[in-house]
């Protein structure tokens with residue numbers, strides 16, 4: 001369609017593309033040419049096994065013709081309509097999303113362009129509904145890179161832009177057992193008591209901040225890039241109860257954990273919790289087109305029955321993105337992809353456990369569905385991370401490079417390695433990736449321990 005010799009893609013990109021999350025002089029992107037299933041290929045025909053679903057988003061796998069065809073047909077029929085209009089695909093997509101929400105309780109849907117602006121709009125809805133302004137979020141979290149979503153983000157990506165972000169956010173600690181501040185001296189505390197300690201912490205902060213000032217608690221249902229932190233039993237139910245007690249809106253950020261990633265459509269279903277608002281993106285279209293959504297309970301929508309919701313986006317409900325979403329949901333249902341992810345949960349857990357047992361550098365493994373992580377440590381007793389907070393180390397850089405050189409694309413973040421493959425992955429394909437990771441960890445073990 002458009003011509004450019006393969007060997008000029010990288011140089012032309014380096015000349016004109018401004019890359020995000022990067023120091024421009026350091027970028028060295030893979031020039032990707034095509035992708036199918038759980039693999040993608042660069043312009044030199046090198047094949048990579050995608051253990052990160054690109055950006056934890058290609059949930060149904062690459063190159064699904066059914067989604068591509070739906071987008072093509074929508075583009076030919078009507079590529080765009082104004083936000084104040086409606087379309088067949090807008091009606092169908094909003095119903096399809098509402099029907100997926102827990103107990104079908106979140107009946108109204110606002111479409112955005114991605115995850116950050118979904119969270120921005122969720123915050124506005126909660127503030128408008130409650131008349132309050134504070135947003136509680138957790139330290140180990142990421143909610144997006146726009147000013148409001150970044151203010152809610154707890155991790156260092158927020159700190160980089162302070163103080164020029166949205167005001168009114170307050171952060172709390174995460175129920176993160178492996179590095180729990182409260183439980184250094186009693187690490188074997190039963191799960192329910194552990195959860196209760198963090199709920200007590202949350203309630204204490206609510207008291208200090210003044211419940212009458214708090215509009216919403218915004219939480220990733222299962223924490224993504226900050227460490228696949230799976231809430232302990234009772235925690236999500238307890239957050240729900242505190243929200244009810246104090247009239248606070250519960251917003252579940254399911255941008256990464258939604259659409260089958262944890263073996264359920266939404267991760268909150270594991271704890272049978274119904275949030276007031278769910279934000280989603282990524283797996284909503286499996287990244288075939290950009291789209292986010294805010295699903296809300298009817299009473300939140302009704303707060304704006306007479307009052308204008310002062311917000312909007314030129315590309316809200318973009319028909320081509322909505323066609324991708326509806327087709328993506330059909331594919332997930334027709335192919336039983338959520339059920340497959342749930343079945344593969346055990347396989348991933350076993351492979352992670354085996355890897356953890358055979359490498360000294362693995363401190364802990366965690367997973368739920370096809371959402372997994374290895375925490376690498378320099379010492380299993382002290383749990384000293386293989387790279388410091390918000391930094392890297394030669395061991396981590398070496399591991400990432402080994403994997404990439406051997407055709408395994410994954411996300412190594414600080415001292416952790418995330419396993420977030422497309423949900424269609426088979427046991428053999430998972431093993432293919434784990435075999436490479438096993439070899440990479442042999443080198444990590446040697447580098448970290450052999451000279452001690």
Ligand SMILES: Cc1ncc(COP(=O)(O)O)c(C=O)c1O
Nearest residue numbers: 114115116142143144224255256
């Ligand atoms: C949990 C979570 N929320 C929000 C976002 C932001 O989504 P986007 O990059 O589409 O704005 C992300 C992106 O990684 C995310 O993981």
